Amino acid sequence: MAKLVLEFLSEEIPARMQARAAEDLKRLFTEGLTQAGLDFAFAAAFATPRRLVLAMDGIPLRSADVREEKRGPRTDAPARAIEGFLKGAGLNSLDQCEKRDTGKGEFYFAVIEKKGRNATEVLREVIGKVLSGFPWPKSMRWGARPLVWVRPLQQILCVFNGVALKGGIVENRADSPDFYFDAAAQGGTGSRFVFVESPRANDVIVPARETTRGHRFMAPGEIRVEGYTDYVRKLKQAYVMVDAEERKAVIRTKAETACREAGVTLVKDDALLAEVAGLVEWPVPMMGTIDRAFMDVPAEVLITSMKTHQRYFACHTRGGELANRFVVVANTVAPDGGREIVAGNERVLRARLSDARFFWDQDRKAKLADRLPALKDIVFHAKLGTQAERVERIVALAQAIMKAESCGFFHMTDPAHLEAAARLAKADLTSGMVGEFPELQGVMGGYYAQLEGLPLEVSNAIADHYAPTGPESRCPHSPVSVAVALADKLDTLVGFWAIDEKPTGSKDPYALRRAALGSIRLVTENGLRLKLTDVFKAAAAGRTINSGELLAFFADRLKVQAREQGVRHDLVNAVFALGDEDDLVRLLARVKALQAFVGSDDGKNLLVAYNRAANIVKAEERKDKALAGQIKSVPDPALLEQAEEKAVAAALEGAAASAGPALAREDFTAAMSALAALRAPLDAFFDKVTVNVAERPDLRLNRLRLLRRISATIDSVADFSKIES
């Protein structure tokens, strides 16, 4: 058993791609080994800005010999069948086959013995295969080479059992004079690029070396390694931390220490941490200072500028306000302790913030209302008109939502505030600040509205109208904010539905899934009682949309969201399947009652009985096509002979009588309890009553009708056929 360390050293890999690439390397490589019959005990992959690294252990030095048997045609089969068999098995003549009597006649058997191969040979082959088809999200060519990689691949280091594999990667094409070998014929993968031991010098696309290199600037010399532990240790001496988790931990710890010393706290940001860890091989967090002159610019502006443009971490004061400090993570240990680096970063930030400060000062000179005419020049979408037209639609829709809500959520809302917020929500799109920092849309409008002295309700609604933007983001609760935020999203959804630009597969360029999820959160978290189909109609404002399809799109999003909250998606299906339910609050209440019910003993047993009844009916319908039409009618009481079937009929009537009104008053728990009363009579029925009485077709039909009625009654509360047991 031997250890392996494999390193692909390249030019800088985009931070966002590193973690995924390490996973892909591990998956592809281990799959390749397994397919070639080579076992292993352990595999782990890592990425740095310049390397993909795979560490493995427990790889045998040779793969095992494999004996494979293939049964062929009968010995008396036509010649053509025998020829085909030989060809398929890769044999030349029947001499290489055995004849065996299987008891069902005499057959040819081909016995193919595959000799085990040296692990190094397999490793070479798998490396070639991995390089030939690595799933980078974006890849490129360089120099005059045919290989593609995320950025130029400089060299490969593959140390197996303490020895570095020599040679290099070449292109291996059967139609080229550079053809090296027929890998496929030798049982290999036949990939386009192969790793050969003695390539002709001019053919080498990427060399395999016996050494690697350390940090680009601090340790560019050659490093010889024996195994993975040795690799990690020596690279650390050469200023490279191979494991991203270690880099993250170092950044976090050292940044926190620096913050403590400066009397501030680090603002936690996992996404930024992951990105920064992908930009450095040797993280060195340093503390910088923001010029006080910029501290009266809104915190969001400072944070956006620092984070998105500069990848700095923000800091808070003890009081929780934005501190005039930031943490920058450098990739080097400078001999001056980083003084120049910090000074340089502070200078860059100053230039960025002077731009921001300029916009902040300029933007406040105009009122939001004065900006509205300029929205006529901003096209939202070629087929959906300008932002000015959109604003008109949002105003009308927000008002319609306010009127349509039936539970009094908006009863204290001032219609003038609602209209002002809806009308001014998009005005900041014409401000200099949003032009420079598009991610601050809404937030800036909120600030400008507040400074103009608009009511707080209005400025908050402007600031919040894009929310919630994700499952973690805050959901607005104040009525004006909710109405405008919902109108904004529904106008988008209905608009794109009307022009038939719907998300497909992974493509959702207008973020419609997010808009639907946001709408769902606004409605359900605020308990808005709305008939969505009516609201869609109001949003469509005369345009035609397929309302049912849009509702189904909401249903899908609701399932995703429900699953995250521990609600079973099959139960959402069971309630949606009832049709015509477009009130999300009511729908969720019903789903929750259903979840509680199917979790109880009564519920579980009733589900079993339901399925039993449904299965019998289904089975009989399959046998007898005419039956479906006949069993829809109510069972004839006169034909109910046994006590158990009479009891079921009575229980069904009782259940229907109490479930109906309970549903009407939206007491879903009561409706479920009504069903629970069915359980005992049903159990007794299935114990004692035979449905398929062959000699009494009238009885059989009547009992099937009774069974069908069981399903129908239960389905009036929720479609139990959608519930997974």
Added chain:
Amino acid sequence: MALAAEAGKPTCFQELILTLQRYWARQGCAILQPYDMEMGAGTFHTATTLRALGPEPWYAAYVQPSRRPKDGRYGENPNRLQHYYQFQVILKPSPTDILDRYFGSLRAIGIDPDLHDLRLVEDDWESPTLGAWGLGWEVWCDGMEVTQFTYFQQVGGIECEVTSGEITYGLERLAMYLFDKRSVYDLPYNQPGSEVPLTYGEVFLRNEREQSAYNFERADTEMLFRHFADAEKECGALLGSSNAKLALPAYEQCIKASHAFNLLDARGVISVTERQAYIGRVRALAKACCEAWLAKG
């Protein structure tokens, strides 16, 4: 004085240019002169756009005055100019040590990688007007973007047969960093101790004011629309089927059309929807020129 400057780091804007030229000349580049037409970036120079196509090796470096009419700020913004300089290096095929050579150029201009934090941050490049794209990075020095680094994959809608490495230094920004100036206009243009010391502002401030006024207020849009149409027509004629195709003169018409479009855009007379259409028209010209260039080669 001149000798001291030769040996040490550049101390003014022009020495930055001279140092880069000397450095890349030593790397085997042909040092070309700016293309004598208005263009938005050094990439438009035939030495990049056309030479990036085909299999022939090509190493060149040059300064290119770049015009971005929309970026004019009447000389009032310390960081934005409608006319600025790019230093452009193109190495085809991109050598395996291209990054080392690039970092060597930073040492030459006085940025010591031991003392500064140099990083390559993902930044893919695309030019919709040239139908070109490539992958690469922004190079950061202590958090500031000092260079755009791109491996060309496609130009004029045509896959590059051999990949060029393109290195573009934004000279003013780099100089502001090197000479620690907050405003571009305060940069020393020639040596501060020379007989007639000149700042960047003394050389260019009036140009920024007047050209901004031209770009945003005065440019005759009817004339520009006409120029665009004329250039487009001429380009088509030069690539027409009746005579031999003249790829280079045709490409100059494409450059003219592109600049006319940029001026019209700055004048705000091109709507958002039209914008795409105009970009598409310039791209069609660029594509046709690139095809003609390859056919000749």
